[in-house]
Amino acid sequence: MAVVELFGTWFSPYAYRVIWALKLKGISYEYIEEDIRNKSPLLLQYNPIHKKVPVLVHDGKPICESTVILQYIDEIWPQNPLLPADPYDRAVALFWIKFADDKVYLMSKLYQADGEEQRAAVKEWLEMLEVMEEHALIGGKKFFGGDEINMVDIAFSFVAHWLGVLEDVVGLEIFEPHKFPRVSSWIQNFKSIPLIKENLPDADKMSAFSKHGREMMLASKSN
Amino acid sequence: MAEEVVLLDFRPSPFGMRSRIALAEKGIKYEYKEEDLRNKSALLLQMNPVHKKIPVLIHNGKPVCESLIQVQYIDEVWHDKAPLLPSDPYQKATARFWADYVDKKIYDLGSRVWKTKGEEQATAKKEFIETLKLMEKELGDKPYFGGESLGYVDVAFIPFYSWFYAYEKCGNFSIEAECPKLIAWAKRCMQKESVAKSLPDQQKVYDFILEMKKRFGIE
Numbered sequence: 001m002a003v004v005e006l007f008g009t010w011f012s013p014y015a016y017r018v019i020w021a022l023k024l025k026g027i028s029y030e031y032i033e034e035d036i037r038n039k040s041p042l043l044l045q046y047n048p049i050h051k052k053v054p055v056l057v058h059d060g061k062p063i064c065e066s067t068v069i070l071q072y073i074d075e076i077w078p079q080n081p082l083l084p085a086d087p088y089d090r091a092v093a094l095f096w097i098k099f100a101d102d103k104v105y106l107m108s109k110l111y112q113a114d115g116e117e118q119r120a121a122v123k124e125w126l127e128m129l130e131v132m133e134e135h136a137l138i139g140g141k142k143f144f145g146g147d148e149i150n151m152v153d154i155a156f157s158f159v160a161h162w163l164g165v166l167e168d169v170v171g172l173e174i175f176e177p178h179k180f181p182r183v184s185s186w187i188q189n190f191k192s193i194p195l196i197k198e199n200l201p202d203a204d205k206m207s208a209f210s211k212h213g214r215e216m217m218l219a220s221k222s223n
Numbered sequence: 224m225a226e227e228v229v230l231l232d233f234r235p236s237p238f239g240m241r242s243r244i245a246l247a248e249k250g251i252k253y254e255y256k257e258e259d260l261r262n263k264s265a266l267l268l269q270m271n272p273v274h275k276k277i278p279v280l281i282h283n284g285k286p287v288c289e290s291l292i293q294v295q296y297i298d299e300v301w302h303d304k305a306p307l308l309p310s311d312p313y314q315k316a317t318a319r320f321w322a323d324y325v326d327k328k329i330y331d332l333g334s335r336v337w338k339t340k341g342e343e344q345a346t347a348k349k350e351f352i353e354t355l356k357l358m359e360k361e362l363g364d365k366p367y368f369g370g371e372s373l374g375y376v377d378v379a380f381i382p383f384y385s386w387f388y389a390y391e392k393c394g395n396f397s398i399e400a401e402c403p404k405l406i407a408w409a410k411r412c413m414q415k416e417s418v419a420k421s422l423p424d425q426q427k428v429y430d431f432i433l434e435m436k437k438r439f440g441i442e
Binding site: 049058061063064065067068069071072075076087088090091092094095098099131135 | 272273282285287288289292293295296299300312313315316319320323324357
């Protein structure tokens with residue numbers, strides 16, 4: 001029987017993308033927790049280029065980069081498809097997945113910023129949320145995937161859960177639900193799905209961990 | 224039904240070149256529309272409202288944005304000729320990984336080579352060469368990244384070859400001296416009509432870069 005292993009970190013939104021995809025497809029896997037400050041030789045062997053998590057290892061063969069992994073999973077295990085079958089609809093889904101992927105850096109940008117940089121980071125977050133609101137979520141769908149979640153919902157999950165933690169860590173409210181009603185609905189719908197609800201890193205634990213890290217980082221910045 | 228294919232593009236854009244090559248490989252007739260990026264057409268703004276960027280592929284009136292997504296789309300719709308992505312899922316994942324690596328590294332590092340000088344440029348050059356060497360290693364002894372024929376990674380990467388002369392002149396270095404196998408691969412690709420017709424002349428790209436430098440006040 002094929003062996004599936006997933007190398008991840010407990011707080012990584014990228015690792016969770018893969019966890020949800022595997023669970024949605026009903027695939028058993030072995031999860032290996034990595035300490036990103038002390039990466040295992042095995043991880044470095046499997047992902048020598050980027051040295052990052054997540055890495056999916058299927059039958060001993062590594063696949064790196066979460067979006068590449070998700071597409072691989074979807075092709076190997078076609079049940080509960082994560083992308084539309086029609087090539088055009090798939091191209092549109094991939095567009096939004098890329099959009100989300102290109103914006104995840106806003107997490108660390110805001111985390112690391114203070115003063116003027118922070119204002120700039122907040123502005124970029126609001127611009128991104130506006131695009132989601134005005135362009136991505138039109139059509140009154142429950143999820144990006146329609147009645148069920150798909151890869152696009154999974155790609156935007158950092159907005160649904162990790163943004164809240166970030167707001168707590170930096171002490172700012174960036175997402176005002178009344179300003180982004182569609183995004184707000186989507187977040188509520190997304191987090192209500194049992195599979196998602198039961199598989200999220202603890203927000204308080206992440207907050208405490210990140211706050212501590214941020215204090216240290218900002219202190220060393222000002223020295 | 225007659226297929227209507229339009230490509231909104233900008234000749235020096237390596238991203239546009241990817242779609243041009245894919246369309247040519249498949250023998251697809253299309254209308255090429257050159258955009259003035261300082262005066263974008265209403266059509267471009269309508270078809271790509273989120274990014275307002277080229278290239279945009281318009282197939283029977285419906286837009287596909289992002290060059291690698293366009294290449295994949297072209298490969299799926301016109302699947303009976305010149306396949307670009309492998310059929311094996313693991314090989315496909317490998318191809319997507321390397322195309323993503325090109326996207327993450329080549330354009331930004333190359334830009335830093337022509338936009339900066341001094342210490343910053345020296346660092347950019349060093350990282351740029353390291354990236355090219357990694358690509359060279361991935362190529363190995365294969366004629367193309369796709370194996371025996373042009374594939375997805377070749378299409379993703381070869382457009383930047385048209386910018387090599389500009390990088391070399393601005394950075395005062397020789398890419399061939401550092402990565403001879405990569406240049407051999409590039410020249411092999413250029414022998415294909417689909418590639419040769421899709422890439423602008425290297426001198427013209429250099430002239431374009433000089434114009435950009437003047438416009439942005441970069442010496």
